[in-house]
Amino acid sequence: MRLDEACSPVFARHETFAPRYGWLKKAVDAASQEDDVFNREEAVVDLGVGKNMVRSIRHWGHAFKLLEMELVAKSRRPRSRPSSIGSDFFADDGIDPYCELPGTLWLLQWWLLAPISVSPVWWLSFNEFTGIEFTEEELQQFVLDRTGEWADPHPSSVKKDVSALLRMYSSGEGVRATFDDRIDCPFRDLGLLQPSATVPGGYRFLLGAKATLPSLIFTACVLDFAVRTGDDTRTINLSRATSEVGSPGRVFKLSDGAALDLLEDAVTRTDHVRLTSAAGVPQLTLSTSPAIALRGVLSDHYRVFGRRIMPGELVPAVGSVA
Structure with a gap:
């Protein structure tokens, strides 16, 4: 994957602030309101932060794909609204609104x-x-x-x-x-x-194994990578999941061995994927499309904690310039 395929040319929109605890929930809540808090002068009061932090919260909401842009009739200024994953995870009744x-x-x-x-x-x-x-x-x-x-x-x-x-x-x-x-x-x-x-x-x-990375979450990201790159095949080899530019293995700084350990554990926790081998190369084999398997794997992970993901496909949000 090339840089120009993976990214939009956006720089320094965070107002020098790294994302903080609670900010992503604030971003989804603010964008959920009909008149979009981010476009109001009272945003500093509504969000309880300074003006620069308001812009930073909005930026990080978009950067993590929890918000998306929406054009507003008779207005030159688009508004932010929660994306599908923003609503699924960070609404009041979402899967994990407070991380x-x-x-x-x-x-x-x-x-x-x-x-x-x-x-x-x-x-x-x-x-x-x-x-x-x-x-x-x-x-x-x-x-x-x-x-x-x-x-x-x-x-x-x-x-x-x-x-x-x-x-x-x-x-x-x-x-x-x-x-x-x-x-x-x-x-x-x-x-x-x-x-x-x-x-x-x-x-x-x-580099290497990550103690806090659950195996089903890694597997879900591998499936999401396939969805986002237009790969609708029902087999995903290990090298694609770990070594290809843009893959979860690179994003999480995993070694091939650490990634394989995660996949071996994942297949014991879900029926949506199996680990097979082709010419000695480990690969994930799916019983359905990557998009449907993605939701199933995430459901199996969060079900353990008493959280339910609604049926249907978890539509991956795409980035939007904010």
Whole structure:
């Protein structure tokens, strides 16, 4: 998958804030109101945050595909409305409106980078950047080199995005973050990034197994990847799920062995997929289309926690520029 196929050229819309606990629920609730809180002057009062944070909450709602754009008759300004997955997960009676259950943060990480993503710096950092230990400046230069002919972003915008990404996933002495950032960004709990022990002021991507990643959530993301890339076949080989640019294996920084362990566990927890082998290559075999299997696998995961996903296909939301 190419950058121009996976992403829209959107940079530095987060107002320098990483997503915080409760913000995504706020985003869906605000967009659910008939007159769209984000387009009101009273938004700072309604959401209980500053003006810049209002814009940041709206941006992250769109970036995680929980919101989508809707044109309004006789208005030049479109409104935000909840997407299908936004309503399914973050409505008051949704599956996990406060991100309390295992796996929901991993789904959000996947949706952030899944096509069409409005976070190209994130997409490049997880999918194409080959550095394991690196400095902030090295990552910035890589992004500028990759996006130059495509979008020609201003270097200051890329710098803001890279800084936000590092604060979003890492904590410690190497991160220039406010106190609120350090205690209030849930994505640090995924264990994807940490300060480097060997590169002064640098960072390190954590490759391999992820202790908090449920096997059915990983499997659901593999199925979602097939849906979003137009693959309606009923077999998905392991290399596609782990090594292809844009795949869940890259987005979650998994090794082939860790991904295979997750799939082997998943097939013991659901009847919607089986693990088979073709010429010695492990592959998922589906009994139905990837879109229907996706909802079934997610249902099996959340059913354990007493949450129900309504019948039908879980339609993947696509990114929209906000």
